[in-house]
Amino acid sequence: MNVYELDRIEHLRDWLALSHQVYQAVENDLGNCNWQPIEHGEVVKFKPNVRPLVSPKSLFFSEQENMFVFDGEKFRETLPEHGPRVIFGVSACDLTAISYQDKHFRKDPYYQARRQQTLLVGIDCTKPCDGGFCRSVDAGPHVKDEIADLILTPMPSIGGENTGWWLICSSDAGRAAVSGMDLRRADSSWSSWREMNRRHTEAEFKSDVHIINGIQRINARAVPDELWERLAHQCISCSGCSQLCPTCSCYATRDVAEDTNMVRQRVWDSCLMVGFQKEASGANPAAEAGRRMYRYWYHKFSEDYVAQMGRYGCVGCGRCESTCPGSVGVHSIMEKISNA
Template identity: 75%
Template structure:
């Protein structure tokens, strides 16, 4: 489709407009240098920090951490597909948008995921600097938002004298253009493309060396990391599952049945392939009983060419969150450096 680009003085004006008809969620600082996705009502005065990326990805907005699938009353089964109103995720970074598109493909036939996803407008934002531990550039997931994975894109205008001059608003989908129809917006002049390209180059220049990432990916795909090394790496893992819980592309889950008086409810809840019982069968057989095998499986799924061939890209979007939360120092940078030197 033809992209329409406008000038925007303050992003809060756009957010408030979208909040007229939708539930709007944006990253909000918790005062500790981190943030979470919080609802912002129409008319609410709330600061928007373009640099803030919450430690928790927006994954749970679509793939719920815990949800009911159906109820059985001893005679009939009744599905409990969520009833969901329209919502906006405002200020989503490129890495998280890529992760959402990855999950869209994985859950394309899942009615529970799609009930939320189809009601969601995605407002992306171009990064002006790398995130902590981020390496999105190395895995083709940022720092600039791809027009195919967002409905609206915010890209910063140049800063003069330390003050930001405003934003360009790119309508990259029909839904995005419809969402801003009626707003008093000024069409952008043709300079926006060159300035956006300069912002991309400036952001990419701030990334640290990714040699260990590239070397690690090559060694994983060459099956060049011995099993004893994976077992050694796994000794540092305490099976907290923090990496998979925080990862925006992880989609492992299990189910459980709960009795409620004379009814039974089946729930789907997040699980992790890093936990010993994840693959355990009813017979007692467990193909990933050894911690080293679980460690290998996790990183193979993130960086293997086999997964990329099936899903269209690697399972890692370079957000670096696992490095931030891992207490055993086997997050992505730590593990890829170990693999590179193994």
């Protein structure tokens, strides 16, 4: 594996921006962090250890997109078109989610059209984020080699000052992207430093007993229907958890008239909404809010899906907790289940 030393992260970003459209999480004046495009030469400081409220999911699986156009005679597929892109500075949880989505959407031309054009630059987290529990579901805090093209990991700091970064080229595409850049080879000590760093970070995570307990109970079907129904009473079907969840992938379709054509669109959906499974007759297998809530968490934590997808559906980012108006996001729900 090629590993290099890097003084400033921004040098790498600027290099990549020469040939790619680069997206990076940028904090604005209001203290919000979003994925924003950054041009070559633009002076925007890179902040490590930020996890935007919105994952990069929508950069692959768009919240609203056209699928095909029917002009009265022919159907024409409408694939997204753009040049090469870089998503820069993605943390382990979001990268894990992208690799999960890669499996789910492996035959989806819209997703793949964007994904094939995208280089992923991951970054190791050095402290747990607010509400994050990636360690408990094997999704962080460090980036696994196979889920990013390039990985940034910090060199040991001196007196709290960052002294630079190691740049790990974990794929051929990653190696190709930095070839030509003036980089020093790292000496072999990098891997033991990285390993030590990981252990330090992992030790800082808060207790995850409720998560482990909750996963056990869900898999043992040890949560009674009445409890789901009672908890679901606080779910107002806002759809926020599905919108922010980096692995939620459900969509609905609709046909929209545009001039003389009909356009089929797909839009993000949420299985917590009562209409999600409503049939044309009005019959609904998941009419009870409790059933829908159980289904959501079963999808995120069941061993049945591990067999199919290779891991839990949850990557431990904790975004559902921060956006849930009803206090039934992941931490609240797992605590309530484990205390039941």
